[in-house]
Amino acid sequence: MEKVIIIGSGPAGLTAALYTSRALLSPLMIEGYEAGGQLMTTTEVENFPGFPDGIMGPDLMKKCKDQALKFGTRVISKNVTKVDFSSTPYKVYVGEEVYETQSVIISTGAKAKLLGIEGESRLMGRGVSTCATCDGAFFRDQELVIVGGGDTAMEEAIFLTRFASKVTVIHRRKELKASQIMQEKAKNNPKIHWIWDTVVEQAHGENELE
Ligand SMILES: Cc1cc2nc3c(=O)[nH]c(=O)nc-3n(C[C@H](O)[C@H](O)[C@H](O)COP(=O)(O)OP(=O)(O)OC[C@H]3O[C@@H](n4cnc5c(N)ncnc54)[C@H](O)[C@@H]3O)c2cc1C
Structure with a gap:
């Protein structure tokens, strides 16, 4: 026992x-x-x-x-x-x-919900990330992309504007799923830009952080 x-x-x-x-x-x-x-x-x-x-x-x-x-x-x-x-x-x-x-x-943790696109796993931790709080500081003054349109995407996008020169949110629909208050916060942030109606298909790159 x-x-x-x-x-x-x-x-x-x-x-x-x-x-x-x-x-x-x-x-x-x-x-x-x-x-x-x-x-x-x-x-x-x-x-x-x-x-x-x-x-x-x-x-x-x-x-x-x-x-x-x-x-x-x-x-x-x-x-x-x-x-x-x-x-x-x-x-x-x-x-x-x-x-x-x-x-x-x-204590079985959690798993990030990935997009399942080409290049995503290969570049994980090398430019592709599932955690803005963890990795945001590595991308000071760089242009970043967030994929998604829910509250988490808005929260992460807003957080990343502390470091990034520009954050572009790519969303597969014309409307966000995020709560109104989060949408407003993100839309009022001058560093956040938007690409609507677009599905990401591939991540390119060669181990940018190495
Ligand atoms: C690429 C990446 C970078 C990150 N960087 C940072 C960072 O810089 N700073 C930071 O604070 N956080 C970071 N994080 C987040 C951090 O890793 C997680 O918050 C943390 O690992 C969660 O710890 P955990 O112990 O709850 O679960 P996990 O680390 O997810 O561990 C889960 C464990 O459960 C085990 N398990 C699952 N199912 C079973 C089963 N059926 N039987 C037995 N065991 C099982 C797995 O084998 C694993 O050992 C990062 C995450 C990723 C993916």
């Missing part, structure tokens, strides 16, 4: 592993096939406290994992395939294996 099972090994899972292992709960972390989570796919992380010069995403995740292992976290490098939380002890399945536990911390 486990005291705590942590599902996922991104920043959230590894933080949970560090705290629970230091609390002598001997956590079992089922890290998943994408060990280290989303930051494994990025280059420089500039907003993690304690690294004033930035740190590469995979290096940061390795340090977090080493720290969790040091205090006794045990790791299974597979995906959880099924859970049963209908009664205690909870059951967590990894294929045919079943683990019983008093508590579960789910």
Whole structure:
């Protein structure tokens, strides 16, 4: 019987592993096939406290994992395939294996909704980004494009005007889905420009940030 099972090994899972292992709960972390989570796919992380010069995403995740292992976290490098939380002890399945536990911390993260166009994956973290807050500062005084017409697109576009010289929103329809207030904010921002009725088909480039 486990005291705590942590599902996922991104920043959230590894933080949970560090705290629970230091609390002598001997956590079992089922890290998943994408060990280290989303930051494994990025280059420089500039907003993690304690690294004033930035740190590469995979290096940061390795340090977090080493720290969790040091205090006794045990790791299974597979995906959880099924859970049963209908009664205690909870059951967590990894294929045919079943683990019983008093508590579960789910830290399976989130995935960006991608466009699925050519060039998008190849240039991810190298000019293509799914997170303005994370990557905006890399694009000071550059011209940026946002694809989408919902609240998130408006929010990210407005945020990016802090850094970019110009932000162009490309939207596949003539009207935005965003709330009126967000639309107004974006439309009143002189740095934001618009391309309507247009579907993006391809991302071009050759590792611009390298
Ligand atoms: C390219 C890129 C750059 C980024 N840059 C920054 C940045 O500079 N600064 C910043 O603050 N944020 C950045 N982010 C955002 C940051 O990566 C996320 O906010 C963060 O990773 C979320 O952490 P998490 O632990 O919640 O989940 P994730 O990192 O998404 O980790 C999810 C974990 O769950 C596991 N998992 C999923 N399903 C299962 C399953 N069934 N069984 C077992 N395990 C499972 C996966 O294997 C993975 O280990 C960036 C994101 C991307 C994609």
